Amino acid sequence: MRRALELLRAPRHLPFGCLIAGLLLTAWPATIFADAWADLSATRTDLTPEDLARVESVTAPTKDFxxxxxxxxxxxxxxxxxxxxxxxxxxxxxxNITFAQQATFKLGNALFRKNWVSSPSSTQASDGLGPLFNERACQNCHLKDGRGRPPLGADGTTSMFLRLARAASNAEEQATIARHEALNFPDPVYGTQLQELAVPGLAGEGRMSVTYTEEPVTLGDGGTVSLRRPAYSVNDLAYGPLDSATTLSPRLTPPMIxxxxxxxxxxxxxxxxxxxxxxxxxxxxxxPNIVPAETTGKPALGRFGWKAEAASIRQQSADALATDIGISSPEAPRHWGDCTEAEPACLAMADGVQPRLGDTEAPVPVMDLITFYAQNxxxxxxxxxxxxxxxxxxxxxxxxxxxxxxxxxxxxxxxxxxxxxxxxxxxxxxxxxxxxxxxxxxxxxxxxxxxxxxxxxxxxxxxxxxxxxxxxxxxxxxxxxxxxxxxxxxxxxxxxxxxxxxxxxxxxxxxxxxxxxxxxx
Structure with missing residues (x-):
């Protein structure tokens, strides 16, 4: 690290923070900046002026190839x-993490790979799955901590999901979005994501279907490349039709590095x-996407997810546990995952909360380990x-x-x-x-x-x-x-x-x- 930071010794002519502040003041109206981004600094508050200059120099685009x-x-x-x-x-x-942190990383890895089971179960620290879910373990979606894949024949869809949502439909909902209190609105029956799997005694919500149409593209030198255009639908819906305003958005699990x-x-x-x-x-x-930050209660800069919908790794992890696996946490205390009031059989199922361990299925110590693993x-x-x-x-x-x-x-x-x-x-x-x-x-x-x-x-x-x-x-x-x-x-x-x-x-x-x-x- 010491050698790498030698790069930061080069001088520059204009403080980096001045460039950023100038851009922000000309790019967005002051009222928007003041209201939505009050907690987002327009300048780097962590560096001295000398360090700002070095950072600007070392991050400048190269011209020598x-x-x-x-x-x-x-x-x-x-x-x-x-x-x-x-x-x-x-x-x-x-x-560059310490020996003690390596142990924490390995514990987090074990939780990331752990298969959750349905409640009630004799393995009380592992129950709480679903009741509706897409997978039983984080690692089963993030294959080898890497990128997911689309459905391949009978192999299933466990590393690609369908997000379900609709836009604001009235002035009140539009105001909620504008205040950064919500991202969009779920399907009234199926919630925020199609859950293909369910615990025993309950039916999964449906099955994602994708078909492809090949479209040739001619390159400048006369060569051709065939692109495949996907079309998505949902088959075998178990709880009635989707709302007419609900949109389907396929999402592949991204790499974790x-x-x-x-x-x-x-x-x-x-x-x-x-x-x-x-x-x-x-x-x-x-x-930028300015999003609700449940951990602080204030709008924050989104930087994770396909549409930059999450502001922190902890929140992203909590949302994934609740939505993909059906596991509650302090950041997303939804014991029944993505079940809605229109799915009463789901809400009647047992949850996996163990009071002696905490008031959620993945209490603070579990979230600490999973978050550390994802961060490192x-x-x-x-x-x-x-x-x-x-x-x-x-x-x-x-x-x-x-x-x-x-x-x-x-x-x-x-x-x-x-x-x-x-x-x-x-x-x-x-x-x-x-x-x-x-x-x-x-x-x-x-x-x-x-x-x-x-x-x-x-x-x-x-x-x-x-x-x-x-x-x-x-x-x-x-x-x-x-x-x-x-x-x-x-x-x-x-x-x-x-x-x-x-x-x-x-x-x-x-x-x-x-x-x-x-x-x-």
Whole structure:
């Protein structure tokens, strides 16, 4: 870590905080900033002016593609895993945590892998499953702590779910969204997510169905690529029809690596990249999703989830436990998971709360361990960063405009709760903002400030190891429709149209180099 921070000694000409504050004041009306983001600092309050200058210097986009940047291999900072690349590449602990913390990490890993059982059960610390659920363990969805996959024949859908929601339908609901007290509104019968499985004595809610239509795309050099367009529906609904206003949004489980580092990026650094009105005219108008933060009761900057709907790892973990598995926690005290009043048989089932352990099925000690585990899954080291084709692909990545949304670098805050994540130069390749990706990728489901066309820029670190970790599969985008990285790029629309078109128009060698660069991440 000490060596990596030598990078931060370079001077700069204008304090970083001044640039951020200036952008914020011109990008959004003062009333919005004051009301919604009162607790989000427009400047980095954790650094001295000298450190601000160093951070600005080290995170500036590179202009030299003749060689790797300093410490580019260590894309997760000092916590980067240098262990052998294999199927467990996403399951390693941060390299810079203490020996005692490694024990905590392993306990969290055990809970992440634990299969919950239905109540009542003799294994009282493990019961509380469902009653309606999608999986019995976190690890069963986040395969090897990596990316999920879409349904493959009879293999089921356990690592991709259908989110159910509708937009505000009246002035009162619109005001609730505007005050950042809710993200959207659930289906009145089936809740926020389709639950395909159920405990004994209860029927699952239904079954997701997906069909694909192949659509050929012609590239600039005459080659063709076939994209598959998905169509989603729900079969065998057990409790009546869905509401006519309910939208279906498929969500693939994302990789778990580097989450603790993302959590420690200062809000000012994320907001600095936002340009809602596209004032600079580059066609990119990323904006933040300000979301309810149940842990604090105040609006917060969303940075996790496909639409940046969660502000913290703890809240994201609690929501997943409640919605995917049906396990309650202090942050999401829903003992019956996603069951609704329209499903009385579900609500009549026994819950798994053990008063001697706490007043929820996953009490504070359990949530502490699961959260620590999720915060400390290491990012693997880059490979072949100095390869000729990798460097050529990196140049193409910048020149095509990919880095306008996939921001390469950040430096985490100094005042982190855990010093292992403090002041780290990291390379997530994301701005963590919402972008309109066009009608082709739209799900039509608003989530807080995110529209039905908008998605958070997903981090790219580790993307080249997707197949290795996923047992040979490599499906990309929010619903896994892309079967490789080329297809994923060609699905970009909206704000990604220019970059996509430049990629499609490039010669085969340039396209191959860009893919090679992505595979090195």
């Amino acid at each position: 003749s060689k790797p940047e300093d410490y580019e291999t260590m894309q997760g900072g000092a916590g980067t895993s240098r262990k052998r690349v294999n199927a467990d590449a996403f399951s390693q602990a941060s390299a 580097g989450l603790g580092l993302v959590e420690q990026i200062h809000p000012a650094d994320i907001l600095a990249h936002a340009d809602p009105g596209d004032r600079d005219g580059d066609g990119i108008s990323g904006r 899954l290491a990012v693997p080291a880059r490979r072949d960063v100095g390869g000729k084709d990798v460097l050529a692909g990196k140049r193409a990545f910048y020149e095509m405009g990919c880095a306008a949304c996939h921001t390469p670098k950040f430096v985490t805050r100094r005042d982190t709760p855990d010093k292992a994540q403090a002041f780290q130069l990291i390379w997530p390749y994301s701005d963590f903002l919402l972008h309109d990706m066009g009608e082709g990728l739209a799900d039509g489901q608003p989530v807080g400030d995110a529209t039905g066309n908008e998605w958070r820029t997903p981090p790219l670190w580790g993307i080249g190891l997707t197949g290795r970790v996923g047992g040979g599969h490599a499906f990309f985008l929010h619903d896994g429709r892309a079967r490789n990285l080329t297809e994923a790029i060609l699905w970009h629309g909206g704000e990604g149209t220019k970059a996509r078109d430049r990629f499609a128009a490039a010669d085969a060698a340039t396209r191959a180099a860009l893919i090679r660069f992505l595979e090195s991440l």
